[in-house]
Amino acid sequence: MTGVSLKELDKVRARLRDGYESFGYLDAGTDYPAFTLPRQLERVPPHRIELSEAETERFERLQAECIKISLHDHLCVFPDPVDQTPDYVREGRVTTAFEGLVDIGYDAVFDALLNGLCRIESKSGWKWQDVIHDLGMRLCDIAHQNMVLVARRVEDIRRAHREGKIAWIVNLEGAAMIENELDRIDILFGLGVRSMGITYSEANALGSGLKETRDGGLTAFGRKAVERMNKVGMLIDCAHAADRTTLDTIETSTAPIVISHIGARALWDSNRLAPDEVLEACAEKGGLIGIEAAPHTTITHDRPEHTIDAYMEHFEYVRDLVGIDHVGFGPDTVYGDHVGLHHLYAPALSIQESRTGADQPHRAEYPQVEYVRGLENPTEASHNILRWLVQRGIPDEDIEKVMGGNALRVLEDAWH
């Protein structure tokens, strides 16, 4: 822990609040088509975990002392109405939520780029140039301000914490865009990508995704890709890989891997969540499991309505299963209407196939929510997760681990 007080941190953050808005170096509407965007904070009524005075003091101390890392989020803003999203993404200028980030509690965030996600933009599949365009455009925007820094090594995260900045870590959710070219891993690393999924939900040249009914495991090319990622020093993520593919990746990788946004299938039977065997294998190799909060994912039989309490039930389960050293948070939240996005992209994201087990469709059995109470956007989630841990009386040492210490340990190894 470092001795920065919250007051000092606030002072630094205040200095950094230069009011920069995404693409503020251009004239919206003249230089590029402007889209209507929602409020970045309080788009819906905010929900704050209530704390006593003593708990608030402890929360503020931990907020200042701990290095806090989100293993998976989307720091962009989606248009309002959300059905403008395909045009917005196709335009190729995705807004970073600098306003929302001013108050975010994290020191570092793995930001998943949209074009690393799926066929959101292109009908012809995962296009290499879409990913490069998206990455370059986000980097250009970030280069025009001071609050967010691009993290390329662990020291950058520590520096962000010291200086009250936010370390932006680039993640691609799947590796389909490398096609069958290993050298593209080097190129992506060179351009700043520090974490990549083996597959998104569909199969690719590396292995099977979680929507596939037959999981062929890691392919011969997938093994080579894992080796290359190890050698280059890129973190491997299996959040959307199928079970066998994840187990093969864990076995093949010489570095610990992350399953950055997932929950426990033991609590709710869905392909989007992982069985105990997979969670345990990840931990045994020194890896890390981040708990997912995208709407309607981490619900449980006791709490079928998705709120922060259902979410934290997954955290407690995984912690009890694999130990405090192997769990963290990858809430996968967005600035905008996440539930609306799921409806819009249901076929492309294979939401239905990946959400329910093929044999036991749960679809009708849980209440639909408009947003996840307590975890509506990255900023709200960053505060409420820590508040929840404080409210439950989790010891300082454990909070420090799950909020970021575990991630730092894994990154020291995976990024060498």
Ligand SMILES: [Zn+2]
């Ligand atoms: Zn994801």
